[in-house]
Amino acid sequence: MNFKNRDIISIKDFSKEEIEYILEYAKRMIPYANGEKHTTLLKQHILATLFFEPSTRTRLSFESAMHRLGGNVIGFADPSGTSQKKGESLADTIRMADSYSDAIVIRHPQEGAARLAAEFSEVPILNAGDGAGQHPTQCLLDLFTILTEKKKIKGNKVVLLGDLKYGRTVHSLAYALSLFKADLTFVSPETLKMPKEVINECKEFGVEPVSTSNLEKAIKEADVLYVTRIQKERFPDAEEYNRVVGSYKVDNTLLQQAKQDLIVMHPLPRVVEIDPEVDKTNHALYFKQAFNGLPVRMALLSLILGGKKQ
Amino acid sequence: MKELKVTPIKDGTVIDHITPGHALKVLHVLKIPETTSSVVSILMNVNGKKGKKDIVKIENRELDPKELDKIALIAPKATINIIREYDVVKKHIVELPNEVVGLTKCSNPTCISNAREPVESRFHVVSRDPLRIKCYYCEREPEDIAEGII
Numbered sequence: 001m002n003f004k005n006r007d008i009i010s011i012k013d014f015s016k017e018e019i020e021y022i023l024e025y026a027k028r029m030i031p032y033a034n035g036e037k038h039t040t041l042l043k044q045h046i047l048a049t050l051f052f053e054p055s056t057r058t059r060l061s062f063e064s065a066m067h068r069l070g071g072n073v074i075g076f077a078d079p080s081g082t083s084q085k086k087g088e089s090l091a092d093t094i095r096m097a098d099s100y101s102d103a104i105v106i107r108h109p110q111e112g113a114a115r116l117a118a119e120f121s122e123v124p125i126l127n128a129g130d131g132a133g134q135h136p137t138q139c140l141l142d143l144f145t146i147l148t149e150k151k152k153i154k155g156n157k158v159v160l161l162g163d164l165k166y167g168r169t170v171h172s173l174a175y176a177l178s179l180f181k182a183d184l185t186f187v188s189p190e191t192l193k194m195p196k197e198v199i200n201e202c203k204e205f206g207v208e209p210v211s212t213s214n215l216e217k218a219i220k221e222a223d224v225l226y227v228t229r230i231q232k233e234r235f236p237d238a239e240e241y242n243r244v245v246g247s248y249k250v251d252n253t254l255l256q257q258a259k260q261d262l263i264v265m266h267p268l269p270r271v272v273e274i275d276p277e278v279d280k281t282n283h284a285l286y287f288k289q290a291f292n293g294l295p296v297r298m299a300l301l302s303l304i305l306g307g308k309k310q
Numbered sequence: 311m312k313e314l315k316v317t318p319i320k321d322g323t324v325i326d327h328i329t330p331g332h333a334l335k336v337l338h339v340l341k342i343p344e345t346t347s348s349v350v351s352i353l354m355n356v357n358g359k360k361g362k363k364d365i366v367k368i369e370n371r372e373l374d375p376k377e378l379d380k381i382a383l384i385a386p387k388a389t390i391n392i393i394r395e396y397d398v399v400k401k402h403i404v405e406l407p408n409e410v411v412g413l414t415k416c417s418n419p420t421c422i423s424n425a426r427e428p429v430e431s432r433f434h435v436v437s438r439d440p441l442r443i444k445c446y447y448c449e450r451e452p453e454d455i456a457e458g459i460i
Contacts, residue, residue, distance in 0.1 A: 089427050
């Protein structure tokens with residue numbers, strides 16, 4: 001399987017076998033990710049991180065991944081000091097970064113930005129989130145978390161909770177979980193339901209997702225509860241946001257009804273949707289999930305920059 | 311009893327087998343009436359051999375290939391007859407390519423293809439019947455394809 005110089009734009013660009021390969025590769029990266037072992041696999045390589053939109057985990061974990069692999073990082077975390085503010089097109093910014101680096105990580109507020117970047121770049125593009133579009137490395141680390149905790153993805157009962165309309169992570173994840181034949185239940189406020197085209201994609205893989213607003217019922221059988229934040233920045237108007245914010249909350253009272261080995265995941269940042277009291281329970285997996293971004297991104301960088309197997 | 315019907319045209323284009331109810335959308339994409347002062351006839355819900363259809367007749371204008379592609383987006387079963395001296399001199403059955411480039415804008419206002427970037431809009435044809443297209447950039451499917459035609 002050859003990933004050298006491959007763009008990572010959308011999870012849909014990858015077959016099930018390719019995803020499995022990346023996840024297996026990521027497992028082998030764990031001792032390097034947590035600092036137990038050291039490597040200079042990507043020595044002399046430069047990664048450009050272009051963040052046109054704020055990010056904490058994604059940017060830090062990409063940069064950490066590159067440093068852990070012995071490579072170097074250039075880039076910006078805020079476009080205010082760049083030529084973009086002077087009116088430069090994304091295409092031109094990419095042409096410039098392309099000539100300075102061996103791979104480019106991009107986060108951008110507009111959907112399709114990473115796909116466009118790939119057209120203007122010789123070096124591989126890694127999409128770190130394009131507006132309400134795709135966030136493939138988040139999807140991979142979510143799959144990795146389920147796989148490492150539950151030993152398999154197939155057959156797990158996964159509840160996706162929250163803003164299923166605007167949340168980019170849940171769209172990619174619903175697709176990928178269907179590819180792996182997990183059982184899906186979608187729980188959301190009425191106005192933030194999973195879009196029809198995402199449900200249709202799940203059905204194409206033979207998965208019949210259940211949509212409900214009854215979290216108490218859904219959680220009883222669940223193996224995985226994936227919670228998302230209601231993202232204010234994705235709402236077209238503040239009124240719609242105010243109507244739904246705080247409409248659900250995961251706390252210990254709710255979790256009393258869940259299976260002992262239910263894992264609670266969240267792409268973070270969380271605001272009010274998971275009570276901090278959950279952090280101390282065995283259900284809470286979201287911080288480990290955030291760590292998992294590191295081995296997964298290390299695996300991707302190694303594979304696309306042509307590093308040798310460990 | 312006198313019957314009022316649309317007569318054959320001498321020179322121009324007849325677009326036949328338009329999905330019933332879509333004739334006005336065809337005019338919209340051809341920018342009619344803004345781009346012609348000749349006679350344009352519209353027939354809606356005409357009984358044909360394969361059920362109802364719309365027909366548009368445009369006098370003194372022959373459609374170019376790009377216009378044919380645009381019509382394919384809204385009336386995928388249409389046939390286009392070029393008429394000269396009352397005879398059909400060319401007959402096209404519209405055929406949509408697998409990829410539609412530069413014909414229709416993405417309906418997603420925050421799609422990068424709608425920004426000031428040096429790219430044309432680009433869509434993949436997901437399904438032909440019913441017609442569904444998906445933006446290459448943002449992966450969204452426009453609900454009303456005719457609305458975005460450039």
